[in-house]
Amino acid sequence: MKPYSPEPLTDFSNPVEAARLDEALRSVEAQLGRHYPLRIGSAILHREATITSYNPSNKEEIIGKVSKADRSLADKAIRSAAGAYKTWSRVPAEQRSEYLLKAAASLRKRKHEFNAWLMLEAGKSRVEADADTAEAIDFLEYYARQMIELAGRGRKELVSIPQEHNELHYIPLGVGVIIPPWNFPLAIMAGMTMAAVVAGNTVVLKPSSQTPVIAAKFVELAADSGLPPGVINLVPGSGSEIGDYLVDHPQTRFVSFTGSREVGIRIYERSAKVAPGQIWLKRFVGEMGGKDCILVDQDADLEEAARGIVASAFGYSGQKCSACSRAIIHQDVYDQVLSRCVELTNELKVGDVRDASCYTGPVIDQASFDKIMEYIEIGRQEGRIVAGGRALTLPGYFIEPTIIADAAPDSRIMQEEIFGPVVAFTACSDLEQGLAIANMTDYGLTGSFYSNNREHIARVKSEFHAGNLYINRKCTGAIVGVHPFGGFNMSGTDSKAGGPDYLFLFTQPKLISELL
The missing domain is CATH 3.40.309.10 (Aldehyde Dehydrogenase; Chain A, domain 2)
Incomplete structure (x- = not known):
């Protein structure tokens, strides 16, 4: 595997690249207004209840409509993720990493297409959109390599003593709820989701209601890259209807959140409560803004x-x-x-x-x-x-x-x-x-x-x-990999996304000691 290096940004002063983006914009504009389904396990579900996404540059222009989950479907998604976890958690780290590398290669080929979606749904300039897409590729590439390195640490970090063989394994946590923001609807969403996935967890992804189409497109890309059903379950919906339910669910093992301080504090508080039937303390990974x-x-x-x-x-x-x-x-x-x-x-x-x-x-x-x-x-x-x-x-x-x-x-x-x-x-x-x-x-x-x-x-x-x-x-x-990102105080848990310690947040260390 070649060493990680950040994805280069597109030079839009190059007429060829500018023309490619314009072509991608025309292609995406032809797809506006389509309906996108929920993805729960192997089921692709179209519902009459939808979230409508609008172009912030033209508030009358509909980007798309995304099926909206209710509590029963949110529960189904958690249980689907729990079922998939039984097999996904046992997939070797190298194989899990391959899925991320495949997704990165696919995203790289479709870079201008995703740039166009970011421009239309999130209101990003072409330069900002390109940086968002490049960062998503970087997260996939970087976390794939970090997982392989993390999986091998048990063989080289512990002190040896006579007549014992000791290994420290970093095993996944379980089912996670991923709640990403609208402002980096591809990069942060993909990074949060795939970091948890490559560590061996399965997830329920509740994307931002302002940018759900980009999330639907990415989950579709991940599925096309071969990621097994149930590893990522896509359930757009309102925080009041399904957000609290997902956080409170006894089968939720961790919550990864990026967003406002007010919402983050609320989720942190709720995730600290032990629900009936829950046998662990939930982990909260949060990034909550700055001044x-x-x-x-x-x-x-x-x-x-x-x-x-x-x-x-x-x-x-x-x-x-x-x-x-x-x-x-x-x-x-x-x-x-x-x-x-x-x-x-x-x-x-x-x-x-x-x-x-x-x-x-x-x-x-x-x-x-x-x-x-x-x-x-x-x-x-x-x-x-x-x-x-x-x-x-x-x-x-x-x-x-x-x-x-x-x-x-x-x-x-x-x-x-x-x-x-x-x-x-x-x-x-x-x-x-x-x-x-x-x-x-x-x-x-x-x-x-x-x-x-x-x-x-x-x-x-x-x-x-x-x-x-x-x-x-x-x-x-x-x-990614150059400036691990996260902050102090009310900015969150200083989780350092894109850094060498990030995947630890989605694992738990297990010592195995064998007497020889």
């Missing part, structure tokens, strides 16, 4: 810092848990950095992502649109809007990239997660105050520090409390 910042020193490369802030704040309209929503700038260079960020932001074009000239597209839906606009109004009261601040009169959910200057460190706009194209600026008098402001949040996911002062860099490495800390680069864009 990330970029801290700029007075002797930093100010142009690079400004570009890093704008890219981190407004890529995918700020709808990333790693996005920069706070910029903390040394007072001596505050005006200069702010001015340059305003210039760069005003150059950004917002619109339908099928237009290659658009830097970013819509926010995901009406609820997000309303929430973000409310925060912009709060920003008007708590600071000074110097760029953006308005909704655009287009058919989708479009909001201008917005910069709010002179915000107080403890203001709502500096403390609460917005999840949209809004970044607040504040000044600091020195590094000590800057670090205090950076750490003045309930979260601890990502952060960046721009400086040419090695002493300051050393201090920031020690004192900046974030799971992913970047020096002299933007705070978004973690690469």
Whole structure:
């Protein structure tokens, strides 16, 4: 097996690649409005009850309709996964890994097709969509290799003693419930699902109701790659109708969740309760957002810092848990950095992502649109809007990239997660105050520090409390295997997706000691 290396991103300045994407868009547009089934075991179930997915760039355009599960079908999915677990858990790790490698190869061949789905259902620009698809491929490739390595650790890690043979085996947990987010509906969904699967577990996948078609397409791809029935069971549905039921189910062994803080806390609490008939403590793996910042020193490369802030704040309209929503700038260079960020932001074009000239597209839906606009109004009261601040009169959910200057460190706009194209600026008098402001949040996911002062860099490495800390680069864009991703405090369980420890979360160590 060749060594893992990250999937290269597509160069859309190449006319050939641009033409291939345009062809994929036309092909996907011809499929809009189709009905996608549930997948429970070997059964493919079409139901009249559906979740309708809309294009956020054009809220009247239906992407597709996905069959919606009720509690009886959710129960059937859990039991199907439990039945499949009996055989799947005994499949050798090398063979389980092969399924991921096959799925990665298939996804690589269909990269532009999935890019097109991401553009239309999730509102991603072609560049952001391509990065999402590449990351999904990376997760499959990386976790396949990590599983093979993990399976072999029992033969080389333990201390030897005379007359005994000792091995530590990492065995799967059981049935897992996978609840992925809408903002990386391919990469995070595939990574969460297939990490659990390659470790020998079986899963019930409840995709986001905003992006269920992409999940249906991926599960179909996994099945076409030969993955046995029942290993992945697809049950779209509402959190209130089936989400709590799946989490509470006594046969659920673990819950893997990525999403909002409020929902994550609720799931964490429910998963900690022992249901009648349950004989284990459920494991919770959670990633729950952030209030990330970029801290700029007075002797930093100010142009690079400004570009890093704008890219981190407004890529995918700020709808990333790693996005920069706070910029903390040394007072001596505050005006200069702010001015340059305003210039760069005003150059950004917002619109339908099928237009290659658009830097970013819509926010995901009406609820997000309303929430973000409310925060912009709060920003008007708590600071000074110097760029953006308005909704655009287009058919989708479009909001201008917005910069709010002179915000107080403890203001709502500096403390609460917005999840949209809004970044607040504040000044600091020195590094000590800057670090205090950076750490003045309930979260601890990502952060960046721009400086040419090695002493300051050393201090920031020690004192900046974030799971992913970047020096002299933007705070978004973690690469699988390169930047294991996860955060502190209310950002979740610091699970480090795409890292060498991630698969341990879906296994339990079993020692076998034999007297010779």
